[in-house]
Amino acid sequence: MISVSIDQQIENIKQDGFSIINNLLSKKEVEVIRSELTPYLQHEKLGRNDFEGFSTERIYALLNKAPIISSIIEHQAILELLDCLLPKNYLLSAALAINVHPGETPQPFHRDDTSRSKDFSQKEQLNGVSTIWAIDDFTEKNGATELIRASHLDNTTNTDLNRLTKACMPSGSVLIFDGRVQHRGGANLSSNSRLGITPQYCAPHLRQIETMLLAVPPKAAANFSERIQEMLGYSINDPGFMGYVDGKHPKRLIDPKYQGRKYRPDLPAS
Numbered sequence: 001m002i003s004v005s006i007d008q009q010i011e012n013i014k015q016d017g018f019s020i021i022n023n024l025l026s027k028k029e030v031e032v033i034r035s036e037l038t039p040y041l042q043h044e045k046l047g048r049n050d051f052e053g054f055s056t057e058r059i060y061a062l063l064n065k066a067p068i069i070s071s072i073i074e075h076q077a078i079l080e081l082l083d084c085l086l087p088k089n090y091l092l093s094a095a096l097a098i099n100v101h102p103g104e105t106p107q108p109f110h111r112d113d114t115s116r117s118k119d120f121s122q123k124e125q126l127n128g129v130s131t132i133w134a135i136d137d138f139t140e141k142n143g144a145t146e147l148i149r150a151s152h153l154d155n156t157t158n159t160d161l162n163r164l165t166k167a168c169m170p171s172g173s174v175l176i177f178d179g180r181v182q183h184r185g186g187a188n189l190s191s192n193s194r195l196g197i198t199p200q201y202c203a204p205h206l207r208q209i210e211t212m213l214l215a216v217p218p219k220a221a222a223n224f225s226e227r228i229q230e231m232l233g234y235s236i237n238d239p240g241f242m243g244y245v246d247g248k249h250p251k252r253l254i255d256p257k258y259q260g261r262k263y264r265p266d267l268p269a270s
Contacts, residue, residue: 128179
């Protein structure tokens with residue numbers, strides 16, 4: 001159940017850079033998601049560097065492996081916020097599961113906004129929004145995501161820990177934050193793993209973090225809702241015609257009713 005109004009969530013994101021919605025998923029929904037991820041979480045493919053985490057498993061191209069996560073990518077509560085925060089026709093930039101095992105060290109601070117340079121310089125325009133869904137409880141001990149409060153508003157360096165906030169939240173909850181906010185995965189000092197899923201969204205003129213049209217092949221994309229397909233990149237960014245394929249709407253590659261259409265989706269079939 002959503003305990004904070006949309007207006008308050010938007011205000012939290014604008015002021016602090018983030019907001020948490022507790023208990024958005026039921027226990028049954030969480031377990032269905034967990035069961036679909038389990039085959040890929042066998043403690044075999046651990047991170048290749050300090051950023052990925054040497055004691056952390058990451059599942060990339062997630063929609064192609066666990067289609068159930070489409071339900072959280074297009075969760076109505078999230079889309080209502082994204083519609084207020086991002087330009088029309090925004091895209092899914094990344095979607096991955098992160099399973100942090102005991103003994104993992106803190107991740108380096110970073111921002112998810114792909115339009116930002118590495119020197120943490122501040123940009124006025126919000127171009128990306130990230131979400132992190134808690135499949136396990138996120139606690140102070142098991143490495144809950146750490147954020148530098150309001151770091152989307154200034155040039156705060158990653159040494160300013162006075163504004164550090166830990167996103168502790170129960171399983172089924174979601175953290176949503178401005179892509180310019182500095183954050184990191186915390187150290188897992190517990191004896192259990194901590195599983196989360198992070199769909200990230202970006203403005204339509206930006207390159208996605210994951211190349212979604214390859215990560216989710218056309219045959220797989222055809223099985224998702226029209227909204228998911230659009231966020232993957234089977235869409236046109238109006239005004240204009242960014243996103244066309246051979247002068248025609250990209251959805252003609254996965255949807256027969258678009259066959260023969262030009263790049264404008266509202267034009268009749270030719």
